[in-house]
Amino acid sequence: MAELNYGLSELAQEIRSMMREFAQTRVKPVRAELDENGQFPTEILREMGKMDLMGLYIPVEYGGTFEGDSLPNLIAVEELSRVCIGVSVSYAATGLGADPILIGGNDDQKKKYLPPLASGEKLAAYALTEPNAGSDVSGMRTTAVKKGDTYILNGTKQWITNGGEADIYTVFAVTDKARGARGVSAFIVEKGTPGFSFGKKENKLGIRASATRELIFEDCAVPAENLIGREGTGFIWAMKTFDVSRPGIAAQAVGLAQGALDEAVTYAKVREQFGRPIIANQGLSWMLADMATQVEAARALTYAVVRTIDSGAKDYSKFSAMCKVYASDVAMQVTTDAVQVLGGYGYMKEYPVEKMMRDAKILQIYEGTNQIQRDIIGLALNKEYAAAAR
Amino acid sequence: MHIVVCVKQVPNTTQVRIDPETHTLVRDGVESVMNPFDENALEMALQLKEKHPGTQVTALTMGPPQAEAVLKEAVGRGADQVMLLCDQAFAGSDTWATSYALSRAISQMAPPPDLVLFGKQAIDGDTAQVGPGVADWLNLPCITYAYGIEIDGGMATVQRSFEDGYETLEVALPCALTVVKEANVPRMASLRGKMAARKLTIEPTTAAAIGADPDKIGLAASPTRVMKIFSPPPKTGGVMWQGEEPAAMARKLVEALRERQLI
Numbered sequence: 001m002a003e004l005n006y007g008l009s010e011l012a013q014e015i016r017s018m019m020r021e022f023a024q025t026r027v028k029p030v031r032a033e034l035d036e037n038g039q040f041p042t043e044i045l046r047e048m049g050k051m052d053l054m055g056l057y058i059p060v061e062y063g064g065t066f067e068g069d070s071l072p073n074l075i076a077v078e079e080l081s082r083v084c085i086g087v088s089v090s091y092a093a094t095g096l097g098a099d100p101i102l103i104g105g106n107d108d109q110k111k112k113y114l115p116p117l118a119s120g121e122k123l124a125a126y127a128l129t130e131p132n133a134g135s136d137v138s139g140m141r142t143t144a145v146k147k148g149d150t151y152i153l154n155g156t157k158q159w160i161t162n163g164g165e166a167d168i169y170t171v172f173a174v175t176d177k178a179r180g181a182r183g184v185s186a187f188i189v190e191k192g193t194p195g196f197s198f199g200k201k202e203n204k205l206g207i208r209a210s211a212t213r214e215l216i217f218e219d220c221a222v223p224a225e226n227l228i229g230r231e232g233t234g235f236i237w238a239m240k241t242f243d244v245s246r247p248g249i250a251a252q253a254v255g256l257a258q259g260a261l262d263e264a265v266t267y268a269k270v271r272e273q274f275g276r277p278i279i280a281n282q283g284l285s286w287m288l289a290d291m292a293t294q295v296e297a298a299r300a301l302t303y304a305v306v307r308t309i310d311s312g313a314k315d316y317s318k319f320s321a322m323c324k325v326y327a328s329d330v331a332m333q334v335t336t337d338a339v340q341v342l343g344g345y346g347y348m349k350e351y352p353v354e355k356m357m358r359d360a361k362i363l364q365i366y367e368g369t370n371q372i373q374r375d376i377i378g379l380a381l382n383k384e385y386a387a388a389a390r
Numbered sequence: 391m392h393i394v395v396c397v398k399q400v401p402n403t404t405q406v407r408i409d410p411e412t413h414t415l416v417r418d419g420v421e422s423v424m425n426p427f428d429e430n431a432l433e434m435a436l437q438l439k440e441k442h443p444g445t446q447v448t449a450l451t452m453g454p455p456q457a458e459a460v461l462k463e464a465v466g467r468g469a470d471q472v473m474l475l476c477d478q479a480f481a482g483s484d485t486w487a488t489s490y491a492l493s494r495a496i497s498q499m500a501p502p503p504d505l506v507l508f509g510k511q512a513i514d515g516d517t518a519q520v521g522p523g524v525a526d527w528l529n530l531p532c533i534t535y536a537y538g539i540e541i542d543g544g545m546a547t548v549q550r551s552f553e554d555g556y557e558t559l560e561v562a563l564p565c566a567l568t569v570v571k572e573a574n575v576p577r578m579a580s581l582r583g584k585m586a587a588r589k590l591t592i593e594p595t596t597a598a599a600i601g602a603d604p605d606k607i608g609l610a611a612s613p614t615r616v617m618k619i620f621s622p623p624p625k626t627g628g629v630m631w632q633g634e635e636p637a638a639m640a641r642k643l644v645e646a647l648r649e650r651q652l653i
């Protein structure tokens with residue numbers, strides 16, 4: 001198949017072929033079952049760990065294989081997502097949980113918590129959202145009060161991906177209510193810490209293989225050494241994490257949309273009506289053409305954003321938001337169109353596209369709704385043009 | 391423990407086509423892979439290595455220079471050493487001569503292996519002779535069609551699988567096993583393994599280096615003579631019913647079977 005030249009490194013190409021084969025042979029045969037039963041892909045992630053695929057974003061000195069190129073990890077997410085984003089989110093959410101440690105953690109924290117994530121022995125999770133604090137972090141109610149050499153956590157986190165399955169949690173809590181966003185701190189909390197428990201597993205529309213649970217903290221004492229950075233820096237870690245993780249959501253979207261396009265074109269070539277394959281109808285082939293163009297444009301934007309981040313750019317929030325919002329809107333459109341191309345079959349669970357359409361919706365919601373992404377882009381434009389006018 | 395796994399490079403197809411003129415395998419345009427049953431044998435070795443720390447796994451193959459690809463694949467999955475028997479003198483060896491050559495190579499290895507594993511057969515030739523052949527040359531007990539193994543204190547407990555049942559045997563090490571597909575799901579190569587394999591230079595081992603008797607290797611020493619190889623004619627005929635109600639088609643099928651007095 002003809003491909004655009006994205007100048008992929010040898011490692012990125014190797015990862016792409018490994019993950020493509022892995023997704024086809026290990027994930028595709030079980031994805032419908034994992035979706036139907038809402039079953040966590042424990043075995044799949046364990047095998048990925050053995051294949052050194054869980055540490056693509058973790059630097060070599062902490063047991064991973066990252067040496068400055070973020071594309072191998074992004075492409076791993078994309079290829080896994082092409083087959084199932086319920087599985088890929090479980091993979092990517094570990095990276096999300098690890099990011100605050102990578103960005104703001106000290107060497108001891110990195111040495112202790114990153115190697116078992118790189119080997120796949122443990123998973124991580126990122127706990128920011130609360131019932132009253134979604135897009136607006138100022139509604140955060142979870143508190144952390146310093147007591148001796150511990151912090152006592154109280155409160156509830158909601159809709160936490162990998163909740164219950166992960167061993168290492170990055171938890172955001174208010175240490176100084178008077179200071180608003182500057183009063184939020186980030187902590188590393190290990191599963192099994194007394195006072196830390198889980199609520200029920202959520203029953204979701206899509207990404208059903210992934211585990212989404214409530215985290216409950218009741219006088220949970222966390223060692224003070226597990227504070228990431230200083231008190232009051234939590235919000236910075238949260239936002240910096242999103243700046244690097246949003247291209248990962250874009251990669252999920254690109255992979256998912258590519259998977260839906262694959263299904264739609266394959267079907268349109270074999271489905272015959274009125275004596276010819278339906279792809280021979282212009283109305284349908286133009287639809288496929290638009291889908292393919294959107295997928296490639298989303299991929300190009302996403303890769304370009306990641307290259308910009310890797311190049312050491314200082315301010316890239318706008319671009320991270322752009323690739324997230326664009327690719328996830330494309331994924332929603334392309335998966336919906338794929339169901340349309342397959343018609344009645346597309347609506348049935350015997351075919352994979354209905355799942356893809358259900359799965360796509362979350363991409364427009366999590367890691368900042370697409371409305372929030374547009375806010376970020378709009379704010380950046382306002383600021384940049386004001387600066388230019390001066 | 392030292393485990394030797396014999397692997398073979400084969401064309402990647404379960405439907406090997408044969409040139410109707412020359413009666414040889416059509417290899418053009420067909421990708422080469424590790425024989426699928428050998429993948430199960432290698433996986434068995436790697437699982438034993440995980441269970442018994444300190445175990446060394448050696449992958450051994452005989453073939454043309456490009457056969458080193460299967461050895462690199464084995465290293466990618468976790469094999470510790472490899473040996474490529476590659477010499478013009480081996481060319482055209484049948485199963486008897488191949489078994490001899492492999493047995494010579496294995497008998498030169500240090501430390502001597504505790505276990506020699508093979509796939510139950512190769513998907514190109516389908517003879518299933520080389521495993522037992524090597525075992526015979528090395529004078530090792532051989533258990534064919536193995537799907538499970540436990541090792542404890544110099545003894546192995548091996549499960550065998552047949553079409554009509556299972557058998558559990560106990561055998562003293564060293565021994566040889568041929569492994570069936572049901573044994574396991576072969577792992578895929580790891581990223582670090584692939585990187586290590588890419589850097590690896592595999593020096594071919596010659597017939598002289600393993601002290602092989604020139605009268606026992608190659609085409610001239612091979613007692614097998616292929617009289618004829620052919621693709622069976624494709625099945626023709628048959629009756630197809632489609633598009634009707636399933637019940638109506640089922641009735642037709644029953645009638646047809648009754649007519650032929652098959653039911």
